[in-house]
Amino acid sequence: xxxxxxxxxxRLVEVVDLGKIARILSWDQQTKMPPxxxxxxxxxxxxxxxxxxxxxxDPEVGKLLDELRSxxxxxxxxxxxxxxxxxxRRDYEKAxxxxxxxxxxxxxxxxAANPVWRKAKAESDFASFLxxxxxxxxxxxxxxxxxxxxxxxxYDVLLDDYEPQTKTAEVREVFAExxxxxxxLIAELRDREIDDSFIHGDFPPDRQRALSHEVVDLFGHRPxxxxxxxxxxxxxxxxxxxxxxxxxxxxxxxxxxxxSTMHEYGHGLYTHQQPQHLERLPIGQACSLGIHESxxxxxxxxxxxxxxxxxxxxxxxxxxxxxxxxxxxxxxxxRAVNRVKPGLIRIQADEVTYGMHVMLxxxxxxxxxxxxxxxxxxxxxxxxxMWDYLGVEVPDDAHGVLQDVHWxxxxxxxxxxxxxxxxxxxxxxxxxxxxxxDLSEHVGRGEFAALREWLGEHVHSLGRKFSPxxxxxxxxxxxxxxxxxxxHLRRTYG
Amino acid sequence: xxxxxxxxxxRLVEVVDLGKIARILSWDQQTKMPPxxxxxxxxxxxxxxxxxxxxxxDPEVGKLLDELRSxxxxxxxxxxxxxxxxxxRRDYEKAxxxxxxxxxxxxxxxxAANPVWRKAKAESDFASFLxxxxxxxxxxxxxxxxxxxxxxxxYDVLLDDYEPQTKTAEVREVFAExxxxxxxLIAELRDREIDDSFIHGDFPPDRQRALSHEVVDLFGHRPxxxxxxxxxxxxxxxxxxxxxxxxxxxxxxxxxxxxSTMHEYGHGLYTHQQPQHLERLPIGQACSLGIHESxxxxxxxxxxxxxxxxxxxxxxxxxxxxxxxxxxxxxxxxRAVNRVKPGLIRIQADEVTYGMHVMLxxxxxxxxxxxxxxxxxxxxxxxxxMWDYLGVEVPDDAHGVLQDVHWxxxxxxxxxxxxxxxxxxxxxxxxxxxxxxDLSEHVGRGEFAALREWLGEHVHSLGRKFSPxxxxxxxxxxxxxxxxxxxHLRRTYG
Numbered sequence: 001x002x003x004x005x006x007x008x009x010x011r012l013v014e015v016v017d018l019g020k021i022a023r024i025l026s027w028d029q030q031t032k033m034p035p036x037x038x039x040x041x042x043x044x045x046x047x048x049x050x051x052x053x054x055x056x057x058d059p060e061v062g063k064l065l066d067e068l069r070s071x072x073x074x075x076x077x078x079x080x081x082x083x084x085x086x087x088x089r090r091d092y093e094k095a096x097x098x099x100x101x102x103x104x105x106x107x108x109x110x111x112a113a114n115p116v117w118r119k120a121k122a123e124s125d126f127a128s129f130l131x132x133x134x135x136x137x138x139x140x141x142x143x144x145x146x147x148x149x150x151x152x153x154x155y156d157v158l159l160d161d162y163e164p165q166t167k168t169a170e171v172r173e174v175f176a177e178x179x180x181x182x183x184x185l186i187a188e189l190r191d192r193e194i195d196d197s198f199i200h201g202d203f204p205p206d207r208q209r210a211l212s213h214e215v216v217d218l219f220g221h222r223p224x225x226x227x228x229x230x231x232x233x234x235x236x237x238x239x240x241x242x243x244x245x246x247x248x249x250x251x252x253x254x255x256x257x258x259x260s261t262m263h264e265y266g267h268g269l270y271t272h273q274q275p276q277h278l279e280r281l282p283i284g285q286a287c288s289l290g291i292h293e294s295x296x297x298x299x300x301x302x303x304x305x306x307x308x309x310x311x312x313x314x315x316x317x318x319x320x321x322x323x324x325x326x327x328x329x330x331x332x333x334x335r336a337v338n339r340v341k342p343g344l345i346r347i348q349a350d351e352v353t354y355g356m357h358v359m360l361x362x363x364x365x366x367x368x369x370x371x372x373x374x375x376x377x378x379x380x381x382x383x384x385x386m387w388d389y390l391g392v393e394v395p396d397d398a399h400g401v402l403q404d405v406h407w408x409x410x411x412x413x414x415x416x417x418x419x420x421x422x423x424x425x426x427x428x429x430x431x432x433x434x435x436x437x438d439l440s441e442h443v444g445r446g447e448f449a450a451l452r453e454w455l456g457e458h459v460h461s462l463g464r465k466f467s468p469x470x471x472x473x474x475x476x477x478x479x480x481x482x483x484x485x486x487x488h489l490r491r492t493y494g
Numbered sequence: 495x496x497x498x499x500x501x502x503x504x505r506l507v508e509v510v511d512l513g514k515i516a517r518i519l520s521w522d523q524q525t526k527m528p529p530x531x532x533x534x535x536x537x538x539x540x541x542x543x544x545x546x547x548x549x550x551x552d553p554e555v556g557k558l559l560d561e562l563r564s565x566x567x568x569x570x571x572x573x574x575x576x577x578x579x580x581x582x583r584r585d586y587e588k589a590x591x592x593x594x595x596x597x598x599x600x601x602x603x604x605x606a607a608n609p610v611w612r613k614a615k616a617e618s619d620f621a622s623f624l625x626x627x628x629x630x631x632x633x634x635x636x637x638x639x640x641x642x643x644x645x646x647x648x649y650d651v652l653l654d655d656y657e658p659q660t661k662t663a664e665v666r667e668v669f670a671e672x673x674x675x676x677x678x679l680i681a682e683l684r685d686r687e688i689d690d691s692f693i694h695g696d697f698p699p700d701r702q703r704a705l706s707h708e709v710v711d712l713f714g715h716r717p718x719x720x721x722x723x724x725x726x727x728x729x730x731x732x733x734x735x736x737x738x739x740x741x742x743x744x745x746x747x748x749x750x751x752x753x754s755t756m757h758e759y760g761h762g763l764y765t766h767q768q769p770q771h772l773e774r775l776p777i778g779q780a781c782s783l784g785i786h787e788s789x790x791x792x793x794x795x796x797x798x799x800x801x802x803x804x805x806x807x808x809x810x811x812x813x814x815x816x817x818x819x820x821x822x823x824x825x826x827x828x829r830a831v832n833r834v835k836p837g838l839i840r841i842q843a844d845e846v847t848y849g850m851h852v853m854l855x856x857x858x859x860x861x862x863x864x865x866x867x868x869x870x871x872x873x874x875x876x877x878x879x880m881w882d883y884l885g886v887e888v889p890d891d892a893h894g895v896l897q898d899v900h901w902x903x904x905x906x907x908x909x910x911x912x913x914x915x916x917x918x919x920x921x922x923x924x925x926x927x928x929x930x931x932d933l934s935e936h937v938g939r940g941e942f943a944a945l946r947e948w949l950g951e952h953v954h955s956l957g958r959k960f961s962p963x964x965x966x967x968x969x970x971x972x973x974x975x976x977x978x979x980x981x982h983l984r985r986t987y988g
Contacts (some may be wrong), residue, residue, distance in 0.1 A: 017538050017541035018545075020534065021515065021541075023541065024518075024538075025518060028522060030719065033717050033721075034717070034720055036718045037719070037736050037737030038736045040736060040737050043774065044511050044514055047507075047511040048511075051508070051512075054988075094872065107891055129724060224528055224529045224530045224532040225531070226528055227527075240531075241534075242528065242530035242532075243530070243534050331803060403762050411575075
């Protein structure tokens with residue numbers, strides 16, 4: 001039986017390694033690859049994904065899992081081995097229900113849709129993207145049909161791919177609690193005049209780059225294990241603890257890169273502190289996209305937009321950009337980087353309005369999956385909700401329904417994890433403060449070791465061993481709660 | 495039967511794709527990866543190679559090859575399909591003799607040895623590298639044992655991995671013909687005084703970088719399909735026509751990068767012009783390392799060190815470095831970059847002494863494989879040969895036995911291909927001149943399209959369809975000959 005477990009692990013290690021390789025290839029594609037290489041890369045990715053799927057859905061894996069039932073039952077359910085078997089069984093049962101041909105069709109449709117979306121967005125032409133979106137949705141619905149047995153609702157199947165063991169109904173409940181107070185707060189804040197003109201202007205990218213490196217050095221990245229590269233759409237990736245790759249975008253006319261670097265640092269630290277002894281097994285990987293996002297939002301918002309942090313770091317920023325910021329006081333700067341202003345674009349949204357962008361998408365996606373909306377009516381529905389939730393008028397689809405890459409890549413069910421993570425980040429921060437009462441003073445001295453270690457011990461080291469809710473519960477003493485986040489918003493912005 | 499052929503090709507495509515992925519990972523490791531990432535990368539490479547090996551040695555492939563015997567016989571032996579079957583059979587019969595576990599051990603040991611070698615070289619500490627070298631050699635000897643049946647000698651097995659269908663005895667024969675005249679030429683030239691002091695000095699890397707890009711732009715690289723990165727040891731890689739990656743090293747105190755970039759351009763062009771309709775099949779890949787090297791040496795030496803080229807390009811070089819080269823005449827510069835001077839380092843060697851560096855390694859490797867030398871005695875044997883062949887005294891192992899990366903990566907059997915390619919490059923150049931009589935004038939005008947096209951048609955488009963000797967024969971009308979190369983050396987340097 002020990003042998004069956006070893007053989008199962010060998011299989012899992014292969015699949016995990018192939019996933020890590022795919023991450024390197026994807027990083028390369030977004031940062032280094034010559035543009036024409038797309039053709040080769042699409043082939044390589046398809047081959048890699050097909051092999052990983054074949055390896056994992058091999059009937060031999062099913063046989064091993066059957067053999068291991070009694071082992072699993074004999075073990076402490078929270079032990080690494082029991083969890084490895086349980087997770088593998090869960091992933092296997094989902095994977096084998098989906099025919100390879102459907103996976104290939106989904107991958108193919110997504111690669112075909114992506115360039116069409118890019119062009120449609122550039123030209124604000126939803127109609128040209130519509131047939132491709134229809135195809136992506138149709139395939140995703142076929143995917144749902146394969147896996148839906150036993151699910152409470154169809155959307156659960158899609159959500160589960162990004163936020164495992166999480167029900168749509170649970171998310172709806174948390175979001176329902178968030179919505180009215182956030183709408184109210186936005187109404188209060190929307191006409192407040194805050195000057196942030198000075199964080200737009202002439203910010204040479206080479207100096208932004210130096211600052212970004214300085215910030216992550218301070219937070220605690222080490223150049224022998226991390227790298228930072230420029231890219232169009234910032235992301236974090238990397239195969240493991242000792243190879244962490246974050247990216248950022250140095251817009252020459254604004255300071256955004258600093259916050260996006262802090263955000264990606266949080267993702268990177270999660271990878272950097274994953275449990276080493278489990279790093280080639282599924283349970284050693286990230287818990288969920290929501291938990292991942294809680295890490296990035298914690299560093300970006302709870303640390304990076306806080307007054308203690310800027311007390312420490314603002315002099316460095318002023319030294320770097322004396323013309324723009326030399327005459328701007330700390331308090332004025334701090335208010336500017338926390339300015340609340342309803343806008344059109346999710347990725348540029350402040351902490352308060354951000355949630356509404358996510359809820360809008362979450363609601364529309366459920367309508368799509370349940371057939372309550374015709375795809376051709378999406379732009380109108382989008383624009384109505386933008387007006388209802390944020391009071392902004394959408395001038396064209398490029399600034400509306402076409403703004404995000406996700407649907408073009410067939411990613412439906414992803415968006416809510418952004419807000420789940422944002423909400424969780426406050427609970428996690430507060431739990432850290434309970435254990436490290438002078439955490440704000442640490443931040444004010446530019447010292448982050450205690451926070452890193454706390455996150456490592458209470459969140460990162462758990463890997464994918466527990467569900468997101470269980471992980472959060474073990475880290476903070478409570479499952480996901482709307483109230484701490486709402487209190488934080490009110491305290492910070494109200 | 496058509497179906498069996500299609501199924502064989504599907505398998506081959508997967509294996510070729512995995513090889514292309516491995517090339518990206520290796521490029522990444524040498525140019526971008528955080529140093530500590532080695533640990534993860536070794537695991538990824540081992541997994542990738544094991545999977546490729548499993549896929550290719552699957553009994554199903556053997557069955558398909560059996561089924562296809564009659565198809566192969568019914569086809570024109572030079573047709574793409576017949577060659578695909580023949581090559582697959584040849585590769586398969588070699589591959590099935592090697593257990594996957596041994597392949598994985600070889601890959602893993604190589605990844606582990608590389609950083610140790612780096613450090614050992616930096617500290618000139620052969621002893622610290624010795625156990626890793628011993629491990630690499632031990633594994634290679636186990637590999638030889640698996641495959642040696644039917645080979646004339648053990649070294650043939652290793653040579654065949656780099657220079658397929660080529661016998662050690664054939665190489666020895668060509669080298670034996672080269673050695674006395676080269677030794678004689680070196681003796682004649684070694685005391686000739688040529689001033690090359692001005693190509694050493696202050697050459698800021700950023701200007702070298704601009705020049706390197708200018709040269710390859712001129713030769714004909716396109717930024718949408720190529721990239722150039724700095725690295726410690728220049729190499730060329732990339733998965734195919736539209737994703738070509740060359741690297742170079744901008745030493746701030748000398749002009750070497752220009753020649754190394756031209757060299758790697760030659761390799762890159764071979765990849766860039768591989769036959770597109772065969773790019774995912776083995777026959778669409780490079781013929782051999784020797785033929786690869788013939789391409790790089792052609793651009794580096796026959797083009798890049800020629801007087802016509804410098805007549806065209808020297809004014810640009812003088813403009814870039816007016817302080818160093820403003821007062822140096824073209825002829826003086828041209829003699830300096832063709833100066834013959836025995837030295838310690840292979841990759842810095844001039845065209846005449848270069849061959850001796852290769853022969854030394856080729857001889858030592860045969861001694862290693864035949865057990866005629868203890869690895870701990872390698873430094874001494876190395877130093878003795880350097881004295882015998884080149885009359886230079888090796889001051890430390892960093893400048894001796896530790897200088898090359900190959901053995902750290904488990905590449906034994908590789909070195910002779912450098913000289914085989916160098917010899918072939920002269921034959922290929924002369925064949926091109928027969929077809930394009932005014933080729934030197936093209937070069938003198940900075941026009942390279944005709945040469946690129948000729949190489950594409952006569953060499954690159956053949957892919958791996960024929961043996962190196964057959965490829966050379968089809969391109970030039972003759973198999974490998976020492977004499978044209980010796981004549982070229984005497985004409986150029988004598």
